[in-house]
Amino acid sequence: MSEKTPLFEAHQRLGAKLVDYSGWTMPVQYISSLKEHAAVREAVGLFDASHMGEFELRGKKAVEAVNHLVCNDLSLCVNGQAMYTGLLNEAGGFVDDVVVFRHSEERVFLCVNAANIAKDWEWVLAHTRGMSGIEANDLSAQTGMLALQGPRALEVLSLLCPLPLEKLKRYYFIDGEAAGVLCTISRTGYTGEDGFELYCPSEKAEALWWALLEAGKPWGIMPCGLGARDTLRLEMKYPLYGQDIDEQHTPFEAKLNWIVKMKKEAFIGKEALEKQKERGVEKTWIGFEMVEPGIARAGYRVFSEGRQVGVVTSGNFGPSLKRAIGMAYVEPLCAKEGTVLDIEIRERKAKAQIVKTPFWKKGA
Amino acid sequence: MKMEGQIPEGLKYTQDHEWVRRNGHIAVVGISFHAQDTLGDIVFVELPEVGSMVVAGKAFGVVESTKAVSELFAPISGKVLRVNEALATSPQLVNAEPYEKGWMIEIEMSQPEEMEALMGASAYKDFLLGQ
Numbered sequence: 001m002s003e004k005t006p007l008f009e010a011h012q013r014l015g016a017k018l019v020d021y022s023g024w025t026m027p028v029q030y031i032s033s034l035k036e037h038a039a040v041r042e043a044v045g046l047f048d049a050s051h052m053g054e055f056e057l058r059g060k061k062a063v064e065a066v067n068h069l070v071c072n073d074l075s076l077c078v079n080g081q082a083m084y085t086g087l088l089n090e091a092g093g094f095v096d097d098v099v100v101f102r103h104s105e106e107r108v109f110l111c112v113n114a115a116n117i118a119k120d121w122e123w124v125l126a127h128t129r130g131m132s133g134i135e136a137n138d139l140s141a142q143t144g145m146l147a148l149q150g151p152r153a154l155e156v157l158s159l160l161c162p163l164p165l166e167k168l169k170r171y172y173f174i175d176g177e178a179a180g181v182l183c184t185i186s187r188t189g190y191t192g193e194d195g196f197e198l199y200c201p202s203e204k205a206e207a208l209w210w211a212l213l214e215a216g217k218p219w220g221i222m223p224c225g226l227g228a229r230d231t232l233r234l235e236m237k238y239p240l241y242g243q244d245i246d247e248q249h250t251p252f253e254a255k256l257n258w259i260v261k262m263k264k265e266a267f268i269g270k271e272a273l274e275k276q277k278e279r280g281v282e283k284t285w286i287g288f289e290m291v292e293p294g295i296a297r298a299g300y301r302v303f304s305e306g307r308q309v310g311v312v313t314s315g316n317f318g319p320s321l322k323r324a325i326g327m328a329y330v331e332p333l334c335a336k337e338g339t340v341l342d343i344e345i346r347e348r349k350a351k352a353q354i355v356k357t358p359f360w361k362k363g364a
Numbered sequence: 365m366k367m368e369g370q371i372p373e374g375l376k377y378t379q380d381h382e383w384v385r386r387n388g389h390i391a392v393v394g395i396s397f398h399a400q401d402t403l404g405d406i407v408f409v410e411l412p413e414v415g416s417m418v419v420a421g422k423a424f425g426v427v428e429s430t431k432a433v434s435e436l437f438a439p440i441s442g443k444v445l446r447v448n449e450a451l452a453t454s455p456q457l458v459n460a461e462p463y464e465k466g467w468m469i470e471i472e473m474s475q476p477e478e479m480e481a482l483m484g485a486s487a488y489k490d491f492l493l494g495q
Contacts, residue, residue, distance in 0.1 A: 017404070033430045034405040034456075227404060227430050293452070295408050295428050316430055317407035324408070346426065 005050035006144045006205040014223055022115035022242070024051040026226055033227030037319045040191050040232055044150035044216050045224035049197065050205060053117035053140040055110040055124060059133040066100055066108045069127055071251060071269060073261035077102045082171045082186050085259050087112075087123060088269030092250040092276060096120050097241055099188060101173055109184070111145075111199075113241045127268065144205025148212055149195030149232075152219040157196055159215040161185070165196070179211035190229060192236035192360055235318045235360035237287045237327060243298055244285065244313040244327060252276055253329065254285045283310065283329040287357035288341065290324035292350040296343045302328050303342040303349065309334045312343060318359055325359050326352070369397035372463055376479060377488035380437040383463065389476060391440055394467040395427065395458065398492055403429040406458045411447040411469055418444060418471060420478050425468065427458065440478045442471040 002025040011018060016027035027048065029036060039045045057066055067074045072085035081102055087095040096116040101109040112120045121138050128134045148157055158165055161178040163185070168174055173186035181204040189195040200208055213221055230240070239245045239254060250273060251260045260273060290296060295315055302310035315326025326343075334341065337356055342349040371377070376384045381399035385392040400406060408428040418424040418438035425436040447469050450457060458466035473479075483491060 028431060029404055032405050032459075034407075231430055293408070294410070295433070297433060317428075319407075319430070 003051070005048055006202040007048040007050060007209055010206050010209050011048065011223075016223070016225060019226070021051070021226055022113075024114055026051060027223070029225040029227045030223045033225060033231065034319050036222050036224040036228035037231050039220065039222040040150045040193055040224060040228060041320050042151070043219045044148065044152040044156050044195075044221045045191075045228065046209070046212050046216065046221060047147040047149065047224050047229055048209070049145040049147045050143070050202065051114035052145050053112040053114060053120065053138070054143045054145070054199065055112065055121065056137045056139055057108045057110070057124075057128070058106060058135045058137070059131075060106055061131065062104075062106050062108045062134065063102060065128050065131050065134045066110070067264065068267055069124065070098070070100060071260045071267055071273070072100075073264045074100055074102055074108070075264075076261070079104050080172055080174065082173055082188060084171075086251055086256070087120060088250070088267075088273075089247055090269060090272060091247075092252075092269040092272035093247040094241065094245045094249060094251070094254075095123050095247060097239065097245060099186075101184070101186065115242055142202050144200050144202040144208070146198045146200070146205065146209060146212065147189055147191075147195065148198065148216075149189045149191040149224075150193050152216070152221075153193070153195040156212065156216040156219060156221065157185070160211055179208050179215075181208045183208070190238055191232040192238075192358060192362075193232075231316055231319050234314055234316055234325065234327075235320055235358065237357040237359065239285075239327075240314060249285075249329070250276060250281070253281045253283055281332060284332050284335045285313070285327060285329050286335050286354050287325065287327050287359060288343075288352040288354050289321075289359070290326075290343075290350060290352050291340065292352075294343075294345040294350040295324045296326045296328075296345060296350070296352060301344045302330055302352075303344065304330075304334045304339075309341070320360050369401055370463070371397065371485045371489050371492075373485045375463070376439065376482035376484065377491075378437065378439045378482060379491065382437060382439045384439045384479065384482060385463075385467075386473075386476075386479060389473050390445065391442070391471045391473050391479075392467050393439060393469050393471060394462055395436065396488070397462050400459050400462045400466070403427065403434060404431045405429055406455045409451040409455045409458065409468065411451065412444050414444055414447060416444050417474075418442060418469070420475070427455075436468065438471075439482055440471060440473055441475050442473040444469050445472050446470040
């Protein structure tokens, strides 16, 4: 049985195409994933992200406890600031990629991937068990999450929210009411556009959803499904857990070095990463665009001069770019920008070129 | 729109959701409204070369949407006379006009009797409703 988000009935009313996505019944599209993608790039779109998980850690040393679990350094954040990071295993591989929210020294909130809620919860409990005064709560079931994304998101949300949202900087958050619903509002997202993510009590999620859709009407707001979410994140080369990153891949291999702070005191996976840094990575995650017709999909093999040098992890048509793009792990010697590779698409090979990422740049 | 969508009379349909429009020994082939609706936004269509042979029931090309990759199966056998070149740059024509500008290939039928095995509009509708 697939789980339902608090917005299940709203999706049905809107005529969404529903699919099972890592155990959740989710809208893949409402009208057209291309139109939904365009709405987010050009104006504003609204996503249900309530399948995501939320944990809270409380206690005198909450920041310290989380800092031991993640590879980025939460001590660099001020209260009210969020950070993208990884929960790593001892081998340096991703248990998950998460966003941590520093409410205060004593209270930290984690947003985790839907498919990983149970695994992450076990992981957090196992690694905080010995710590005195740390209390962990899994708030996933009682928390709804909406993502309002696009260049008009600020104007739309400002209609419903008295807070000075224009002053909220990227990756900062604030608690307050939107449409009368108490939320944590963060200036974050998974699309490459300006926007906000709103965490609210799940029983209030539907009221907030309809209020946002109503407020966004002057800008042509569209409810957006997972299809648009995937092409938007693809154009930014944002990794999707389970596809682009997993327990077998480290942040260094995924070229996410910026989320690793090696100067930080011990954290899980640090020793493995130190060794990897010394000896170098064996594969590296690159972005490519197709030079010849075709779309490279996850699992397709990548060749250079007839020899397999890697595997595609994500690929699709980039709607804003109007060309087919993708990502792959390849051997470091073949990972230079400009390198032309052959990707096996069904029975033929199609040329692709490694390009600078993110693929999509505002105003390009 | 009901799930069966538009099913024009006068065409023949396959269980793989291709349609055929016959004109003498020439047949035009595309995918049904239901097929494009299920696939979602189509972003790439791979068609065979003009002059190549297709065989009934065998794959002759691929259609890709933002969601998935799907094979195209030939409803009938024969030689490919023309392919819809417009789909190379405008694959979304398959969504917009699946039975008209979104056509895919034109075949010179080698075994016209294969047409008899295909469904008419009402049989195809029943087939969709029974799925």
